[in-house]
Amino acid sequence: MRSRLVTARHLLSRAVAALAVLLAVSLLLPAAPASAHGQxxxxxxxxxxxxxxxxxxxxxxxxxxxxxxxxxxxxxxxxxxxxxxxxxxxxxxxxxxxxxxxxxxxxxxxxxxxxxxxxxxxxxxxxxxxxxxxxxxxxxxxxxxxxxxxxxxxxxxxxxxxxxxxxxxxxxxxxxxxxxxxxxxxxxxxxxx
Structure with a gap:
């Protein structure tokens, strides 16, 4: 039972870390260009x-x-x-x-x-x-x-x-x-x- 709990915590912490990395990378990417015309x-x-x-x-x-x-x-x-x-x-x-x-x-x-x-x-x-x-x-x-x-x-x-x-x-x-x-x-x- 304890090993399942450790495994679940480990998976959860890895998922949170991956989400944090994804969020950080998305903030560093340039914004999509505007599609505005007639400027x-x-x-x-x-x-x-x-x-x-x-x-x-x-x-x-x-x-x-x-x-x-x-x-x-x-x-x-x-x-x-x-x-x-x-x-x-x-x-x-x-x-x-x-x-x-x-x-x-x-x-x-x-x-x-x-x-x-x-x-x-x-x-x-x-x-x-x-x-x-x-x-x-x-x-x-x-x-x-x-x-x-x-x-x-x-x-x-x-x-x-x-x-x-x-x-x-x-x-x-x-x-x-x-x-x-x-x-x-x-x-x-x-x-x-």
């Missing part, structure tokens, strides 16, 4: 840069064309919006390809994207020097949410708002919110190129 590839201006002259628009380049109901804003140092609508621009070749992953037969496979699809966000005026933030919310072709920000410092001259212009107050369209609600974000971080 921000680059922007003009780049995040973290200094802008010294007023720009007519902010260019956000994605790995696929943003959804037609995508929402873009640009806010100034005081938090007020200075954006004045957006439009699609001409796609351009990216200086540095962007890698995204796709699930193929149960395995994540990398795919390189060499083309950026722009959203051109018009800026109505530059009220003051300071930190500006361009924010975006869209949905990719795979249904994943694409959201994030590009921040930069403006050190140029202040410019007046156009006559009759008022800061926009609209938010994302309800149809866009319904699409992205509950989906993970495809925002791996700001581009550095």
């Amino acid at each position: 921000l590839a680059t922007s003009t201006p780049l995040t973290g840069t200094v802008v010294r002259e007023p720009l007519a628009q902010i260019a956000l380049y994605f790995t696929e064309k943003p959804a037609s109901n995508a929402h873009f804003t640009v806010t100034g140092p005081d938090g007020s919006r200075v954006d004045n609508g957006w439009s699609y621009g001409e796609p351009k070749r990216l200086d540095k390809p962007v890698q995204e992953y796709f699930m193929v037969n149960g395995v994540f496979e990398p795919r390189l994207y060499h083309t950026g699809f722009p959203a051109m966000v018009s800026v109505a005026h530059w009220p003051a020097k300071g930190r500006y933030t361009a924010s975006y919310l869209s949905v990719a072709s795979d249904g994943e949410a694409v959201r994030g920000t590009v921040t930069f410092d403006y050190r140029g001259p202040g410019t007046p708002a156009p006559a009759g212009w008022t800061a926009p107050t609209d938010g994302p369209a309800p149809t866009l919110l319904a699409l992205v609600e509950g989906t993970p974000s495809a925002s791996p971080g700001a581009p550095s190129n």
